Amino acid sequence: MTERKKEILKAIVNEYIMTAEPVGSRTLARRYDFGVSPATIRNEMADLEEANYLEQPHRSAGRIPTDKGYRFYVDDLMELKKISQKMIGSIKENIISKQVGIQEIIQQTSQMLSDLTNYTALVLSPQLEESIFRHLQLISIAERKVLMVLVTDTGLIKNKIIDVPESISTGDLEMISRFLNERLSGLALNKIDKEAIGIINRELVNRISVPLRNLYFINEEISSYNIPENGKIYLGGTAHILEQPEFNDINKIKSVLKLLEQKQLLYNIMGDFNKKTGVEIMIGSENSFQEIRDCSFVVATYNLGGRPVGKIGVIGPTRMEYSNVIGTVKFMADILSEFLAKP
Amino acid sequence: MTERKKEILKAIVNEYIMTAEPVGSRTLARRYDFGVSPATIRNEMADLEEANYLEQPHRSAGRIPTDKGYRFYVDDLMELKKISQKMIGSIKENIISKQVGIQEIIQQTSQMLSDLTNYTALVLSPQLEESIFRHLQLISIAERKVLMVLVTDTGLIKNKIIDVPESISTGDLEMISRFLNERLSGLALNKIDKEAIGIINRELVNRISVPLRNLYFINEEISSYNIPENGKIYLGGTAHILEQPEFNDINKIKSVLKLLEQKQLLYNIMGDFNKKTGVEIMIGSENSFQEIRDCSFVVATYNLGGRPVGKIGVIGPTRMEYSNVIGTVKFMADILSEFLAKP
DNA sequence: AATTAGCACTCAACGTTATCGAGTGCTAAT
DNA sequence: ATTAGCACTCGATAACGTTGAGTGCTAATT
Numbered sequence: 001m002t003e004r005k006k007e008i009l010k011a012i013v014n015e016y017i018m019t020a021e022p023v024g025s026r027t028l029a030r031r032y033d034f035g036v037s038p039a040t041i042r043n044e045m046a047d048l049e050e051a052n053y054l055e056q057p058h059r060s061a062g063r064i065p066t067d068k069g070y071r072f073y074v075d076d077l078m079e080l081k082k083i084s085q086k087m088i089g090s091i092k093e094n095i096i097s098k099q100v101g102i103q104e105i106i107q108q109t110s111q112m113l114s115d116l117t118n119y120t121a122l123v124l125s126p127q128l129e130e131s132i133f134r135h136l137q138l139i140s141i142a143e144r145k146v147l148m149v150l151v152t153d154t155g156l157i158k159n160k161i162i163d164v165p166e167s168i169s170t171g172d173l174e175m176i177s178r179f180l181n182e183r184l185s186g187l188a189l190n191k192i193d194k195e196a197i198g199i200i201n202r203e204l205v206n207r208i209s210v211p212l213r214n215l216y217f218i219n220e221e222i223s224s225y226n227i228p229e230n231g232k233i234y235l236g237g238t239a240h241i242l243e244q245p246e247f248n249d250i251n252k253i254k255s256v257l258k259l260l261e262q263k264q265l266l267y268n269i270m271g272d273f274n275k276k277t278g279v280e281i282m283i284g285s286e287n288s289f290q291e292i293r294d295c296s297f298v299v300a301t302y303n304l305g306g307r308p309v310g311k312i313g314v315i316g317p318t319r320m321e322y323s324n325v326i327g328t329v330k331f332m333a334d335i336l337s338e339f340l341a342k343p
Numbered sequence: 344m345t346e347r348k349k350e351i352l353k354a355i356v357n358e359y360i361m362t363a364e365p366v367g368s369r370t371l372a373r374r375y376d377f378g379v380s381p382a383t384i385r386n387e388m389a390d391l392e393e394a395n396y397l398e399q400p401h402r403s404a405g406r407i408p409t410d411k412g413y414r415f416y417v418d419d420l421m422e423l424k425k426i427s428q429k430m431i432g433s434i435k436e437n438i439i440s441k442q443v444g445i446q447e448i449i450q451q452t453s454q455m456l457s458d459l460t461n462y463t464a465l466v467l468s469p470q471l472e473e474s475i476f477r478h479l480q481l482i483s484i485a486e487r488k489v490l491m492v493l494v495t496d497t498g499l500i501k502n503k504i505i506d507v508p509e510s511i512s513t514g515d516l517e518m519i520s521r522f523l524n525e526r527l528s529g530l531a532l533n534k535i536d537k538e539a540i541g542i543i544n545r546e547l548v549n550r551i552s553v554p555l556r557n558l559y560f561i562n563e564e565i566s567s568y569n570i571p572e573n574g575k576i577y578l579g580g581t582a583h584i585l586e587q588p589e590f591n592d593i594n595k596i597k598s599v600l601k602l603l604e605q606k607q608l609l610y611n612i613m614g615d616f617n618k619k620t621g622v623e624i625m626i627g628s629e630n631s632f633q634e635i636r637d638c639s640f641v642v643a644t645y646n647l648g649g650r651p652v653g654k655i656g657v658i659g660p661t662r663m664e665y666s667n668v669i670g671t672v673k674f675m676a677d678i679l680s681e682f683l684a685k686p
Numbered sequence: 687a688a689t690t691a692g693c694a695c696t697c698a699a700c701g702t703t704a705t706c707g708a709g710t711g712c713t714a715a716t
Numbered sequence: 717a718t719t720a721g722c723a724c725t726c727g728a729t730a731a732c733g734t735t736g737a738g739t740g741c742t743a744a745t746t
Contacts, residue, residue, distance in 0.1 A: 024738050039690050042739070060696040060738050101502070134484065141478040141494055149492050149502065151484055159444070159492065159500045238581070239600045253596060257582045367709050382719050385710070403709050403725040690745070696738085705730080716719075 001051075007034065008044050009053055010077040013065045017319050020245045022062030067284040067318065070296070074281055074322050081323045083331055091331075096339050102126070102155035105339055106234050109312065113332045114237025117325050119244075119316035120260065121236035122299075124270050126154035126309040126340075129190040129228055136180050136222075138173040146173065148221055152189070154309050155340060158225065162217050172208040176218070179204055184222075194223040231310070233263050233270070246294070246317045259291050260315075270311050273299045279330050284318040294318055298325045300333035304340040312336060344394075350377065351387050352396055353420040356408050360662050363588045365405030410627040410661065413639070417624055417665050424666045426674055434674075439682050445469070445498035448682055449577050452655065456675045457580025460668050462587075462659035463603065464579035465642075467613050469497035469652040469683075472533040472571055479523050479565075481516040489516065491564055495532070497652050498683060501568065505560050515551040519561070522547055527565075537566045574653070576606045576613070589637070589660045602634050603658075613654050616642045622673050627661040639663045643676035647683040655679060 011032045015023045025038040025045060034041065045063055048054045053069035056062075065073065091112065095105060106123050113121035131152035139147040144167050150158040168176075183200050184192060201215045238260055247253050259265065269289060273280045282297040298320070299313030312333050314325055354375045358366045368381040368388060377384065388406055391397045396412040399405075408416065434455065438448060449466050456464035474495035482490040487510050493501040511519075526543050527535060544558040581603055590596050602608065612632060616623045625640040641663070642656030655676050657668055 022738085026738075037690050038738095039692095040688085043689085046740080056739085058697065060736095061698075062738065099506075101504075135482070135490070137480070137482045137490075137492075139478070139480045139492070147478070147480075147492065147494060147500075149480075149482070149490065151490060151504070157490075157502045157504075159502065161444075161494070161500075237604070239597065239604050242597050242600065248593060250591060250593060250596070253593070254582065254585050257585060257600075261580070261582050365709085369709070380719050381709095382721095383717085386718090389711080399710085401726065403707095403727075405709065688746085690743100692743090693741090695740085698735105698737100700733105700735080702733080703731085706728085708725105708727100710723105710725075712722090712724105714719100714721090716717105 004034070004036075005044055005048060006077060008041060009048055009065075009069060010073060012045075012048075012054065012063060013069060013073040013077070016064050017321055020319060022057055022064050024062035027062070065319075067286060070283045070318055070322075071286070074283070078323050080327055083327055088331065092335060092338070095335055096342070101157070102340070105336070107236075109332055109336060110234045110236030112236070113312065113314060113328065114240050116328050116332075117314050117316070117321070118237075118240050119314045119320065119325070120238055120241040122266060122270060122297075122311075122313050122315060123234045123236070123336075124267070124311040125232045125234065126156060126304070127228070127231040128152065128156055128158065128225055129188075130309065131156055131189055133184045133187050133189060133192065136177060136184065138177045140168065140170055140173055143167055146217075150222075150225065154304055160221060162221060164214065164217055166210075166214050168210055168214070172210050175208050176204060176210075176215075179207070180218070180222075189225045190228075192222060192226055194219045197222055231267075233266050235260060241316060244317050244319075246319065255291065256295070265289065265291070269297065270299065270313065273297075273301075273311060273313075279326050279333075281322065281326070296320050296322075298322065298329050300329045302333040302336035302340070304337070309340070310336070347377070347379075348387055348391060349420060351384060352391055352408075352412060353416060355388075355391075355397065355406060356412060356416040356420070359407050360664055363662060365400055365407050367405035370405070408662075410629060413626045413661055413665075414629070417626070421666050423670055426670055431674065435678060435681070438678050439685070444500070445683070448679070449653075450579075452675055452679060453577045453579030455579070456655065456657060456671065457583050459671050459675075460657050460659070460664070461580075461583050462657045462663065462668065463581055463584040465609060465613060465640075465654075465656050465658060466577040466579070466679075467610070467654040468575045468577065469499060469647070470571065470574040471495065471499055471501065471568055472531075473652065474499055474532055476527045476530050476532055476535065479520060479527065481520045483511065483513055483516055486510055489560075493565075493568065497647055503564060505564060507557065507560055509553075509557050511553055511557070515553050518551050519547060519553075519558075522550070523561070523565075532568045533571075535565060535569055537562045540565055574610075576609050578603060584659060587660050587662075589662065598634065599638070608632065608634070612640065613642065613656065616640075616644075616654060616656075622669050622676075624665065624669070637661055639665075641665065641668045641672050643672045645676040645679035645683070647680070652683070653679070 011028055012023045025041040028041055029038040045054060049056065049063060052066055053072060054063040055066050057064060095108065106125055110121040110123045131154040134153050135151040137149045141147045144164050146162045146164050148160045148162055180200065197219045201212060201218060204215060205212050241247065241256060242253060247256060269287065279298060279300045284296060285293050294317060295315055296318045297313055297315055299311050301308040302310050302312060312329060314329055354371055355366045358371065368384040371384055372381040388397060392399065392406060395409055396415060397406040398409050400407060438451065449468050453464040453466040474497040477496050478494040480492045484490045487507050489505045489507050489511065491503045491505055523543065540562045544555060544561060547558060548555050584590065584599060585596060590599060612630065622641060622643045627639060628636050637660060638658055639661045640656055640658050642654050644651040645653050645655060655672060657672055
């Protein structure tokens with residue numbers, strides 16, 4: 001792969017990303033100054049096609065990049081664009097300073113990411129079962145109705161109103177809460193199982209006037225937090241993706257929108273990214289789900305205390321403005337990490 | 344309006360709802376047995392067009408109903424279809440028996456309504472400020488961090504982690520909670536303002552060892568529940584609406600999808616329905632928002648203790664299967680009411 | 687050996703034109 | 717009041733020609 005071939009490939013990808021039209025040798029020679037004639041470029045393009053970096057939609061058209069072409073572009077050719085400091089400042093202020101819950105922040109972040117990139121944003125909220133037990137409280141709200149509130153380190157708060165078989169005194173509820181906190185604080189929720197709580201319950205009955213059988217709701221409830229619950233997926237700017245000219249075909253629109261409604265599938269796709277730090281990119285058919293063979297994903301992980309807890313990304317056509325998107329996704333991931341890290 | 348005209352209008356609307364094609368006199372005569380010739384039907388159709396119940400997309404096409412035509416159909420001609428008992432049973436069981444929060448139920452209901460009707464479902468969750476204060480609890484979860492949990496009669500539960508200026512003892516928090524419950528239980532949240540809480544706070548300081556200035560967060564927080572917060576709108580089955588042949592035009596798809604992303608606008612539209620009991624129908628231009636001149640809404644209210652608290656409905660093309668949809672929407676509204684009424 | 691000019695060829699996109707047929711309104715007969 | 721008959725309308729579809737951006741190949745040039 002000569003230097004000139006790289007230059008030409010880069011120019012073609014850039015051009016195609018801009019215009020969504022197949023790129024011909026003539027246009028290329030006119031707009032970029034390679035110092036060679038279209039004929040030469042044609043030869044190089046033929047080589048690049050041979051090597052599977054480019055393809056022709058039909059015989060008498062220009063070339064467009066293949067997935068392999070995009071991959072090479074993304075890995076070796078592309079120049080990343082930086083986000084303006086001004087924008088960084090204003091967004092940070094906007095998001096991080098707010099006194100609202102994690103859910104709201106995620107929602108806003110996804111909307112913002114979508115508006116910044118003009119593609120559809122996806123955010124995976126932190127997963128409950130991978131969060132860490134911070135605080136639990138049982139509150140009597142009516143005869144035989146107990147409200148259980150669980151606070152986790154990721155900011156997720158879980159409420160549940162539970163019907164208990166027999167009324168439990170406020171004092172006892174207080175005692176149970178305190179005891180559970182003592183024992184469970186700091187543990188990851190997926191490390192807490194029925195057995196562990198069973199042991200705690202048996203210790204508890206010595207200190208309170210509630211029979212063991214009436215404590216069973218605690219097992220039931222807390223251990224349900226231990227099951228992977230397919231953390232919620234938030235979408236932002238679904239309509240944005242329609243602005244892309246590749247979705248000028250009604251059937252494509254329908255298939256993409258159907259896809260975006262299948263939260264479970266999206267969740268699985270996002271799961272394919274290895275929670276490494278940094279930004280991961282999945283281009284077209286690199287992905288195993290054929291529903292999205294002509295979409296790309298750009299995904300980053302956000303963290304809490306060095307531990308990856310969720311993902312944020314963008315879905316768009318393979319002809320995506322990677323150079324912009326990558327920086328923006330990374331930035332939004334950092335915003336979320338920063339929000340979570342707030343004291 | 345003769346009886347025969349009504350019959351013909353009804354047949355035309357039915358036919359158009361089925362096929363989405365303009366209805367001609369010949370087809371009509373063939374498929375329905377009016378005992379008259381196409382020519383007669385033509386004359387009747389001309390009269391109906393004159394009276395603005397029908398229109399012609401172009402000179403040499405059949406007729407389609409106008410909004411006025413649909414309105415007449417809905418009010419006077421249509422025969423409502425009933426939902427099968429079997430379906431009623433299975434859905435009720437599915438929804439009402441579940442031990443989950445109102446949010447989840449609403450989400451599921453909207454998905455279900457959409458699947459049953461093949462249009463897009465809209466659900467307005469109960470509004471916090473119109474809910475009734477049931478129980479409040481302040482919980483210390485860390486030095487100078489207090490978790491406030493508010494439970495309302497509509498099943499909405501509000502959590503907020505608050506940074507307090509100085510640490511407050513568990514006992515004092517308990518006392519504050521108890522006192523607030525005593526005073527506020529049973530009140531509608533929009534009846535509770537800063538002033539009221541100010542009075543309570545001043546009484547409180549006599550019983551606890553916290554200075555008044557450190558109780559200000561209570562005012563701040565609780566009175567924020569009193570502002571109309573544009574209760575959340577849940578959408579179900581956005582992609583369903585695209586199956587309608589009227590959305591075979593890309594621009595229409597885009598405009599509808601943009602509309603569905605504007606939660607605020609949807610909220611306003613839903614607000615135009617007068618929370619009466621029963622099902623309300625808004626056909627095309629009857630609605631003042633011109634973005635949706637060719638959509639219809641079918642909306643019903645769900646209740647808690649006789650008080651309307653939220654709305655559920657469907658958005659689809661004016662050519663909607665009203666006879667099915669109306670029953671289904673009503674049914675789903677009843678399901679929600681029933682869920683809320685659970686002891 | 688690499689580059690380039692020249693040229694014949696390809697093919698989607700677009701515009702023009704013709705045809706078809708479902709549907710209409712009108713008139714005159716029933 | 718109803719209907720048969722008929723000329724007319726007009727969107728949809730198909731057939732056809734033209735255009736132009738683009739290609740690959742060959743032969744000349746550097």
